[in-house]
Amino acid sequence: MRSQQSRILVQLRDLILKGEFAPGERLAEIPIAERLGASRTPVRLAFATLEQEGLVESSPSGGYVMRSFTRKELDDAIVVRGVLEGTAARLLAEIGMTRPMSDELHDCLAQGDKALAEPELTIDGYADYVDMNDRFHKLIIEFAGNDALARAIEVNDRLPFASASATLPMHTSTGDGRRWLQITHYQHHVILQAIEKREGARAQAVAMEHIEIARMNLRSAFERSQDYSDIMPAIRLIRR
Known part of the structure; x- marks a missing residue:
């Protein structure tokens, strides 16, 4: 199920x-x-x-x-998520992880490795990757141990396309979508590596850059059609 x-x-x-x-x-x-x-x-x-x-x-x-929403509303929410998740990654790197925390994050990323290693990324494989992505981001926030930060992220997640997986490249077995997924998953590994090495500034920077891919993917959706005739009419009504 x-x-x-x-x-x-x-x-x-x-x-x-x-x-x-x-x-x-x-x-x-x-x-x-x-x-x-x-x-x-x-x-x-x-x-x-x-x-x-x-x-x-x-x-x-x-x-x-x-719902209807504006392009600026989406972009603003993604920017805020980057700041908040970058802070969570930095805090976790600074306080350090226990072995069970590290093992759980590595097990999580192994699920993403498995999904992307398949010759063809099926819709079920993509769904597995999305589950992994959600879990990875939630674990970092949980392990950072800052309740105020967790609540801020929870509030921001209620805004359109602000959640961790909402603007992942859509399912595709080949082409740009798959390459973007490979890039985002490589960044997952780099973030975890920086946290394990207690490199707070690096973990924060990579986590914020990781969220930037969400903005790029959303921007790509707008630019696929010159007149926006087939892209998100809810946003096309108010392009600002």
């Missing part, structure tokens, strides 16, 4: 990024479940997650509707 749940979530994020839903459009569970070849339960759970991420809103009449 977890694999299907993750797969449905990444597919729905992909559809939103591609502008498949208009601002204010009601997102009916049954047609979307049929479109994705899934049951209603994982679709409903995915919508709940997307609401937490600020991408959809609850409808007074029940269900969910597509």
Whole structure:
């Protein structure tokens, strides 16, 4: 169930990024479940997650509707996440990790290594990578041990495309998307290496650069179409 749940979530994020839903459009569970070849339960759970991420809103009449937001709103949220996660990485490097913490982070990255080592990255493999990515970022925040910082990140995650995996390159078995995933995963290893070596400034710098890829991926979505006719109409309405 977890694999299907993750797969449905990444597919729905992909559809939103591609502008498949208009601002204010009601997102009916049954047609979307049929479109994705899934049951209603994982679709409903995915919508709940997307609401937490600020991408959809609850409808007074029940269900969910597509939210509208601006390009600047998305960019601002990603910038803030970079600052917060960079701080978490620096703090963890400065206080040091226990062996169980290190082992858990290495086990996490091994899951990403396995997914990207496959000759073809299937949608299920991509979902596994997204799960790994979410877990890696959450562990660093947890291990940093700063409750105020964790709460700030939790609040920021409720803004559109601010969460750790929301702007990963969308699923693709070849080409730029796969290369970007390989780059982001290499950065995961560099961040962990810097933390283990107690290099706080380096861990912070790489973590902030890591988040910059999210901004680049979002910018790429805008630039795929010169007139933005097929890219995120929710944002196209207010381009600022």
